[in-house]
Amino acid sequence: MKPRGGYNVNPIGGPSLDIEKLAPPKMLCIPLSSKHLTFSELSVADGDTVTCGQTLAVDPESFSVPLIASCGGVVSLTKLDGHIVIENLSCPSDPAPTPEVPLHAPYDAGHAAENRQKLLELGAWRFVSNARTHKVADPEGKPSAVIVSIVHLEPFVAHGGAICKDKVDELVRGMEHLQSLLEYQTIHLVMPDVKNALAQKIQETIRGHAWLKLSEVPLQMRYPFDNQTLLARHLGLFDKGGETVWYIPAAGVLAFDNALSYGQPTTTSRISLAGPVVKEPKHLEVKIGHPIADILDGRLNRDQDVRVINGGILTGVQIPAEQTGVGVECSGITVLETPTVREMFGWLRPGADRRSFSKCFLSALKGTFKENLSTSLRGEGRPCVSCGHCVEVCPAGIMPNLIHKYLFSDELELAQKLRTDLCVECGLCSYVCLSKIDLYDQMARAKVQIAEELGQPEDQQVTEEPETEVLV
Amino acid sequence: MKFLANLLDKARPKFEDGGAFRPMKPLFDAIDAFMFNPLSQAKLAPHARDPLDVKRYMSMVIIALLPATFAAFYFYGWRMLPVIMVSYMAGGAVEVLFAVIRKEEINEGFLVTGLLFPLILPPGLPLWMVAVGVIFGVLVGKEIFGGTGRNLFNPALVGRCFLLLSYGGPMGGAWIEPGGGLFGRLFEYKSVAVDAVSQATPLAQAAAETPVITPLGDLFFGNVLGCAGETSALALILGGVLLLLFRVASWRTIGSTLIAFGLMTALLVGGDINTVLFHYLAGGLLLGTFFMATDPVSGPSTNGGKFVYGALIGVATALIRLKTPLVEGMMFAILTGNMFAPIIDEVFIALHVRRLQNEK
Ligand code: SF4
Numbered sequence: 001m002k003p004r005g006g007y008n009v010n011p012i013g014g015p016s017l018d019i020e021k022l023a024p025p026k027m028l029c030i031p032l033s034s035k036h037l038t039f040s041e042l043s044v045a046d047g048d049t050v051t052c053g054q055t056l057a058v059d060p061e062s063f064s065v066p067l068i069a070s071c072g073g074v075v076s077l078t079k080l081d082g083h084i085v086i087e088n089l090s091c092p093s094d095p096a097p098t099p100e101v102p103l104h105a106p107y108d109a110g111h112a113a114e115n116r117q118k119l120l121e122l123g124a125w126r127f128v129s130n131a132r133t134h135k136v137a138d139p140e141g142k143p144s145a146v147i148v149s150i151v152h153l154e155p156f157v158a159h160g161g162a163i164c165k166d167k168v169d170e171l172v173r174g175m176e177h178l179q180s181l182l183e184y185q186t187i188h189l190v191m192p193d194v195k196n197a198l199a200q201k202i203q204e205t206i207r208g209h210a211w212l213k214l215s216e217v218p219l220q221m222r223y224p225f226d227n228q229t230l231l232a233r234h235l236g237l238f239d240k241g242g243e244t245v246w247y248i249p250a251a252g253v254l255a256f257d258n259a260l261s262y263g264q265p266t267t268t269s270r271i272s273l274a275g276p277v278v279k280e281p282k283h284l285e286v287k288i289g290h291p292i293a294d295i296l297d298g299r300l301n302r303d304q305d306v307r308v309i310n311g312g313i314l315t316g317v318q319i320p321a322e323q324t325g326v327g328v329e330c331s332g333i334t335v336l337e338t339p340t341v342r343e344m345f346g347w348l349r350p351g352a353d354r355r356s357f358s359k360c361f362l363s364a365l366k367g368t369f370k371e372n373l374s375t376s377l378r379g380e381g382r383p384c385v386s387c388g389h390c391v392e393v394c395p396a397g398i399m400p401n402l403i404h405k406y407l408f409s410d411e412l413e414l415a416q417k418l419r420t421d422l423c424v425e426c427g428l429c430s431y432v433c434l435s436k437i438d439l440y441d442q443m444a445r446a447k448v449q450i451a452e453e454l455g456q457p458e459d460q461q462v463t464e465e466p467e468t469e470v471l472v
Numbered sequence: 473m474k475f476l477a478n479l480l481d482k483a484r485p486k487f488e489d490g491g492a493f494r495p496m497k498p499l500f501d502a503i504d505a506f507m508f509n510p511l512s513q514a515k516l517a518p519h520a521r522d523p524l525d526v527k528r529y530m531s532m533v534i535i536a537l538l539p540a541t542f543a544a545f546y547f548y549g550w551r552m553l554p555v556i557m558v559s560y561m562a563g564g565a566v567e568v569l570f571a572v573i574r575k576e577e578i579n580e581g582f583l584v585t586g587l588l589f590p591l592i593l594p595p596g597l598p599l600w601m602v603a604v605g606v607i608f609g610v611l612v613g614k615e616i617f618g619g620t621g622r623n624l625f626n627p628a629l630v631g632r633c634f635l636l637l638s639y640g641g642p643m644g645g646a647w648i649e650p651g652g653g654l655f656g657r658l659f660e661y662k663s664v665a666v667d668a669v670s671q672a673t674p675l676a677q678a679a680a681e682t683p684v685i686t687p688l689g690d691l692f693f694g695n696v697l698g699c700a701g702e703t704s705a706l707a708l709i710l711g712g713v714l715l716l717l718f719r720v721a722s723w724r725t726i727g728s729t730l731i732a733f734g735l736m737t738a739l740l741v742g743g744d745i746n747t748v749l750f751h752y753l754a755g756g757l758l759l760g761t762f763f764m765a766t767d768p769v770s771g772p773s774t775n776g777g778k779f780v781y782g783a784l785i786g787v788a789t790a791l792i793r794l795k796t797p798l799v800e801g802m803m804f805a806i807l808t809g810n811m812f813a814p815i816i817d818e819v820f821i822a823l824h825v826r827r828l829q830n831e832k
């Protein structure tokens with residue numbers, strides 16, 4: 001299927017590829033829930049002393065993937081609601097040098113089942129998701145194809161180039177481990193176009209490893225074409241009906257290597273810290289649970305009138321920065337200014353500095369440039385004027401304006417017919433809407449509501465692959 | 473500037489809950505937001521938004537209407553100023569009234585209607601008729617449907633239709649002889665049509681017993697009799713090009729209206745290229761195509777639907793002009809199009825659903 005829609009929001013304050021490794025903090029605040037995971041089953045009690053790598057809790061809904069202590073210390077369950085706090089940390093400031101391991105992993109299909117188990121226990125399995133549902137994939141399942149992507153296009157989230165920086169060997173070895181888990185399935189490696197330096201380096205490293213069944217996919221760098229569901233759709237991987245496609249981001253492949261080459265859990269994360277009010281937008285290597293307030297301290301241009309967001313501009317979630325830490329699924333921290341100055345006759349200005357999806361500003365005559373963004377709504381809520389921008393921008397090929405209309409009049413069946421379920425929750429429709437309608441939020445809610453109240457209509461029912469024992 | 477901001481800040485509490493002027497809050501908000509960008513924030517993700525808003529969007533239409541407005545001043549004198557003011561004030565009053573009753577925001581849509589309306593009226597029309605027409609148009613064409621965004625018909629056309637049916641005489645005769653020269657009638661205030669009876673618009677002349685075909689050059693520049701903003705093809709084409717460049721108007725609607733109209737006219741007149749050109753330039757075709765058929769609210773919202781809708785309007789205009797006693801058909805054609813828009817949409821939505829059915 002041909003990619004359609006999409007749009008690159010181009011804000012000032014994107015992270016550079018520099019990576020700063022943060023020293024371990026005084027304490028860790030590890031959130032118990034994130035976008036797709038809820039670690040509701042605790043494995044530790046208040047006051048327990050844990051060691052680095054120990055399981056703190058598991059998510060029973062997601063094949064019991066564990067939440068791993070990213071540092072040893074004393075557990076407190078009461079200090080912060082919804083978090084496990086670890087104090088009196090005993091992280092070595094200089095971790096032991098990693099043992100030498102061969103540059104390439106041998107093809108080891110014989111231990112696939114064991115290795116999957118190992119990945120699960122060491123917390124690396126949580127990166128493997130079902131490309132259709134975005135939920136953790138079944139560790140015993142058999143995918144029809146696997147997508148590995150080193151591209152993240154949402155503005156301000158961690159850049160694939162930073163995640164893989166100085167880790168190309170590990171990345172390739174991780175993919176070798178991954179291939180050993182599979183039977184014959186192809187790994188679709190999604191990369192920026194071939195001229196990209198990182199892509200070239202990866203290709204060089206891969207060359208000569210014939211048993212790696214790779215298909216390189218140069219990606220059109222337009223948001224949100226890096227979305228896992230869209231990737232699978234664009235590659236036609238769903239076409240044969242109801243097939244399970246795995247998606248693993250670069251960070252996950254590196255976690256695979258950590259687990260299977262070194263037997264280690266992944267306790268750190270490379271995240272971005274970005275936004276127009278961040279002094280030096282770049283990437284940070286932090287422990288899972290590193291308090292956000294600690295990260296922001298001294299790194300912002302201003303203390304007040306900011307919004308701190310877990311994730312990127314378009315789909316991130318606002319967080320109480322003072323009261324949380326870096327979660328397992330955190331890919332970046334975005335800090336935006338909240339507007340405080342009212343501009344006179346703003347709507348009349350020629351707008352050479354305003355970058356718009358439309359052609360209604362002088363900026364339409366300029367090429368691409370970066371724009372200063374804040375949390376301003378930049379307009380007022382109005383009824384839909386049917387401008388069609390949301391339809392034009394939607395990468396899923398559905399009509400958000402029409403679905404909005406049907407939801408407004410409570411016609412859920414019609415919203416279902418218009419395939420609200422195809423929405424990949426990219427947020428672009430809300431971004432471009434000139435009536436400032438929160439279409440994205442409505443779509444996301446309607447998807448859940450439709451699934452709960454109406455279920456799948458018969459003709460669209462996805463026939464689940466039988467859960468056969470396929471492991472070699 | 474600071475002074476103004478302070479003034480608004482001071483006045484604001486009077487319009488909030490418990491204030492003396494609470495009912496007028498929509499009006500205050502509109503003025504306030506007109507002067508200064510509101511500080512409202514994106515509450516939900518996405519945390520930042522595109523700079524385009526409805527105000528800006530509507531002002532682009534107004535910018536595109538400026539050449540035609542200027543042409544109206546040039547050809548028919550500065551009486552256009554009170555005409556436009558009356559239209560804005562009367563239409564605005566209805567808009568404010570309904571915003572107050574509904575406790576909703578004032579909608580920017582009437583900014584376009586208020587300017588568009590005088591441009592589709594004979595320039596010599598009495599001011600009170602302008603007021604009556606715009607009030608009827610906004611009230612019946614828009615407010616009873618629930619305001620901008622929910623209206624079925626183009627409000628300006630509803631107003632004009634009403635005037636035509638109620639005051640056919642002045643609507644068909646209040647023409648003003650167009651000015652010429654460097655300044656045209658820019659400095660004249662011409663209220664009553666001179667020789668109104670003996671004159672007719674180019675379309676009427678062409679349809680008369682002994683047809684007179686106005687030279688194409690005159691039609692192109694606009695120094696002919698006609699509705700204030702409709703005569704100058706040059707100004708309208710300029711505006712239409714702007715609308716297309718701003719991407720505010722749909723090229724699908726415009727393209728299909730113009731092509732269908734041309735083909736149908738050619739068919740009816742036996743392929744005479746001059747007559748076809750004459751019909752393109754005369755009357756309200758260009759203004760209607762660029763500024764009314766493209767109204768996204770009263771037209772279909774599906775892309776395919778826009779082609780059909782445009783074609784319907786083009787064909788209907790040609791048929792009404794050439795096959796009925798009426799000399800001008802644009803207005804009825806667009807109103808008919810408006811009426812069919814939801815049905816056209818229905819068909820294309822069904823196709824859209826069919827196409828999506830097998831998407832995984
Ligand atoms: S409807 Fe969904 S996929 Fe389409 S633009 Fe909106 S959020 Fe993105």
Ligand code: SF4
Pocket residue numbers: 383384385386387388389390391400401404429432433434435436437439
């Ligand atoms: S972008 Fe907003 S105003 Fe435009 S059609 Fe979509 S919902 Fe309506």
